Amino acid sequence: MFTNNKITKAVRIALIAGVASTSSVAFAADKNESTAEEVERVAVTGSRIQRTDMEGISPITVISREDLEVSGEVSVADVLRDSNFNSFGSSSESSGTGGGQQGIAGVSLRGLGADRSLVLVNGKRVAPSPAAGGGSANLNAIPMAAVDRIEIVSNGASAIYGSDAIGGVVNVILRKDYEGVSVAGAVGRPSQEGGDENQISLVMGVSGEKGSFVMSAEFSDREVIFSRDREYTKSAAGEKWADNTGISSNARNIRHLIDTDGDGGFDRIEWSALEDQCDTSLGFIGVQVREGSQPGTMCGYDYSKIAAETANLTNSSLYARGVYEVNDDVTFNLNTLATRTTSWGRFAPAAGNFNVTGTDMANDSVELADGESVVASRAYWRFTDNGPRDQRTDGSNFDMNMYLDGLTDWGTWTVGYHRNVANITNLGSGYINRPFAEQFAAEGTLTDERSIALMSHTISTFNKTDYASVNAGLGIDSLFTIGGNDVGAYFYAERTETTYVSQADDLSNASAVIGSAGGSAKGEREVTSLAAEFLFPLSDDLEVTLAARYDDFSDFGDNISPQLGATYNINDEWKLRASIGEGFRAPTFANLYSQSEGFPWLFVPGVGWGQYLTKTVGNEDLDAEKSDQFAFGIIGEIVDGVSFTLDYQRIEISDMISYESAANIWSKHQDGITLKPNTSITMIGNLPEELQATYINEGEMRAQFIDFDLRAVQETSFGEFRQNLAISYTLDYSTLEETSNADGETREVLLDQAGLRGLPQYRMNLGLAYIYEDHSITLTAKYIPTQLNRFELNENGTKYIASENDSAVSGQHTKIASYTDLDINYTWQAQDNLRLTVGARNLTNEDPRFRDVAESQYSSSLYSIQGRTVFAGFKYDF
Structure with a gap:
């Protein structure tokens, strides 16, 4: 040798x-x-x-x-x-x-x-x-x-x-x-x-x-x-909402789905800031104007002042x-x-969002034209008091x-x-x-x-x-x-x-x-x-x-x-x-047996980007x-x-072993493709209310x-x-x-x-x-x-x-x-x-x-x- x-x-x-x-x-x-x-x-x-x-x-x-x-x-x-x-x-x-x-x-x-x-x-x-x-x-x-x-x-x-x-x-x-x-x-x-x-x-x-x-x-x-x-991990607030960098909309805001023609479905989205709750001493940046397809007013939150990297x-x-x-x-x-x-x-x-339709919080924060009605309102709330x-x-x-x-x-x-x-x-x-x-x-x-x-x-x-x-x-x-x-x-x-x-x-x-x-x-x-x-x-x-x-x-x-x-x-x-x-x-054990919950971003046509509840479960058939x-x-x-x-x-x-994510599930749903086993989506109108994701051999x-x-x-x-x-x-x-x-x-x-x-x-x-x-x-x-x-x-x-x-x-x-x-x-x-x-x-x-x-x-x-x-x-x- x-x-x-x-x-x-x-x-x-x-x-x-x-x-x-x-x-x-x-x-x-x-x-x-x-x-x-x-x-x-x-x-x-x-x-x-x-x-x-x-x-x-x-x-x-x-x-x-x-x-x-x-x-x-x-x-x-x-x-x-x-x-x-x-x-x-x-x-x-x-x-x-x-x-x-x-x-x-x-x-x-x-x-x-x-x-x-x-x-x-x-x-x-x-x-x-x-x-x-x-x-x-x-x-x-x-x-x-x-x-x-x-x-x-x-x-x-x-x-x-x-x-x-x-x-x-x-x-x-x-x-x-x-x-x-x-x-x-x-x-x-x-x-x-x-x-x-x-x-x-x-x-x-x-x-x-x-x-x-x-x-x-x-x-x-x-x-x-x-x-x-670090300068690059700080958030930066501009004069208008579109000018912000790293400012969160999960602050003190209401998103309204509005019916303009009386058919029961929503035709437009409007945002309104809860102005009396947008206290800059608590990390909020104040109320700003939001333009574009989802107009209104916004209260933003600067999380970089308190969070750690x-x-x-x-x-x-x-x-x-x-x-x-x-x-x-x-x-x-x-x-x-x-x-x-x-x-x-x-x-x-913590930041959460939840339905507030019919509450004072919802009704007092949006102006409606004749014949318009709020189909649903959802609060995006930052719990700074906690x-x-x-x-x-x-x-x-x-x-x-x-x-x-x-x-x-x-x-x-x-x-x-x-x-x-x-x-x-x-x-x-x-x-x-x-x-x-x-x-x-x-x-x-x-x-x-x-x-x-x-x-x-x-x-x-x-x-x-x-x-x-x-x-x-x-x-x-x-x-x-x-x-x-x-x-x-x-x-x-x-x-x-x-x-x-x-x-x-x-x-x-x-x-x-x-x-x-x-x-x-x-x-x-x-x-x-x-x-x-x-x-x-x-x-x-x-x-x-x-x-x-x-x-x-x-x-x-x-x-x-x-x-x-x-x-x-x-x-x-x-x-x-x-x-x-x-x-x-x-x-892994997590692939097989895990349970978790999150709010990933999804793009909904006519609505724009939003975060939607997604529950992840393990797959024992992997x-x-x-x-x-x-x-x-x-x-x-x-x-x-x-x-x-x-x-x-x-x-x-x-x-x-790959993660069948919320984005994949939403894409398949839109294209009419059969979803993978152990995955699902629940809709309210044309909005995803809840998705279930899992791991697959694909x-x-x-x-x-x-x-x-x-x-x-x-x-x-x-x-x-x-x-x-x-x-x-x-x-x-x-x-x-x-x-x-x-x-x-x-x-x-x-x-x-x-x-x-x-x-x-x-x-x-x-x-x-x-x-x-x-x-x-x-x-x-x-x-x-x-x-x-x-x-x-x-x-x-x-x-x-x-x-x-x-x-x-x-x-x-x-x-x-x-x-x-x-x-x-x-x-x-x-x-x-x-x-x-x-x-x-x-x-x-x-x-x-x-x-x-x-x-x-x-x-x-x-x-x-x-x-x-x-x-x-x-x-x-x-």
Whole structure:
């Protein structure tokens, strides 16, 4: 088997050369650290077979401990958000998000979604977060101080790990070998208001003849950023209603449906502000004239004066790992991790709308001509007297993984037990009891002290997942030989049980709360899994890998995921790899069992845009998504110290679990198309009163990517220079969309959306580092290219650019400008046991890139609103 060549050496050099695919180039290793040639790896993410060659059929990017320390980031989620594999951005802690989601963060590899990106810790699946509907992991439950490195597999790996690994795998490997005591701390201060960061950690470890023990403790917090703290998140009021930006009509207004011809139906819409209730001291902007098809007067509300954009987040964690050598051939391992995450966020006061026909509120606020009558009136009311909606979440996570590892003459074996219990409690004040509100609206007593007290409601949601796994693995060094080379194999079996509970308060379950969405849900899942992997060294230069996994789910069925791959060493400097396989994603608990309520916007002909009650229910008849994947890559060393990887990947997903939204239901209703099962619409005249949405297995996706990674290290008499260029280019990101030809005929086509707004064509990171004796300086540039914001489709479903001259009319830029984020870091090894760091993220204080001319609409998944953040830190080893 070809194991100790220049390719392996080049990859090992890359491990300490830094990772621009995240956010930095690693700091110089300690003076007594081993050289790159001495690094050995016995296992790699994406395979269970131990090997000496570091590059298998799957491309792997490594984020080292040094990369984490010089990044200036305070969480694992922040580091992964900077990766070029985070193609279209990922979710972050957002203020006011209900159901406990406010304090969680995930990663979406390739833009395929957090539910299709598997997260592991020490090679074991991270239990799904209860606040994410039991579908994806919460990265905030993984403490930075405990992390040794992060390995990212950037193609599918369902044949090894099962469900959710369609987009790739993130394996967070925690510390296992450490001796001594280390204290580290850091602070970050944005140049704009809000978002201050603080972090402190302690790591200690001991080792002896029979084993080792490592422990870490960490505390970190990040303050809230209010909407008023950034110019682009503030609302702006103009002289007339049409001139406003970010002003809400859910304030103190009545919408009247008026019958002008006496036929009982409505013929026009008119708005009227409740002038005596539009108090500017409460956040309202006063009464304005509304023109156009729905004229009248309007009272607007400036929610940006009180609402928050991001949540305050506090993390505390304790991690411990013990290894005990039972005998020369057997070791006992115990990993425990306990975290607590709390968050606080704020929404503006609740806003609701309800019928007020026949009340004084309705009749006294509109002038009618002879023969006209009000068919219906609906109040749009902001409950400012009840205060803002404050969300507080308190989450705990306990993870224990114990296992025995054995070594025999013929291979290895392992038997383990993994248990994870996660709880998240969400309390939200400032919400409104809907039945009381409707009663008091009819009585005209909404602002009475008694009414305010009776209407006030605190929502509560308790979320829990309980995950347990029993697993066993058997590695065989040599099943037989081919040409004198050993054929290796690994067999794996696992049984998991997961319970999911999301329990809301009784009023929320009854959909009787204004300003909140969501109800209770629960489910159970048992999975039995069997997997096998074989490594065939057909020659010294050619290896073939065959893997397959069978998963049997108690709640929807079973699945088989095969994979075939090969690597070929062209010579000492060049290597090829390729793989083909199938994957799948199981429905989440939220897909199957959720209940929620919202008010999405819909366009009604003759009426215009409005918000309409939509209830979402889970679909227990869902099947798994299926994927087909192909990957091909080349690894090479151009000259000594300069290496690269170039990889191509194609993914096709069928039976996609998609949300049949209110917009889709309303469109089908208008076109006379039969609605999907479990969806419905209730009409009043020509207005939708209530819609029911759900999840369905209907959708296709085709995606293609090219990844290029170039790393270089030059050692000179006046220091060491390191460079890393990482690019992930999306060749194709096609989803099934509906388009019409010139004759009005509709059909579904796969529309390539790469390059459209929120879906940049590529992500590029460049890292540069200079190291001289005890000093190092790194500069990282993270680039997001221009995106197409306004576009139209021709009859073939191909996008083309809309006129670039209509921005003044539409208020939207045709293209979203490119974005470059510069980070700088200086590190000084002041003493053998003291390291000092200072730097800045977003050095040039770039704002997000905006879709609209007024500069208020941007992608919170792609762009941070922290602004320039100066940070400083230390690490002291005792």
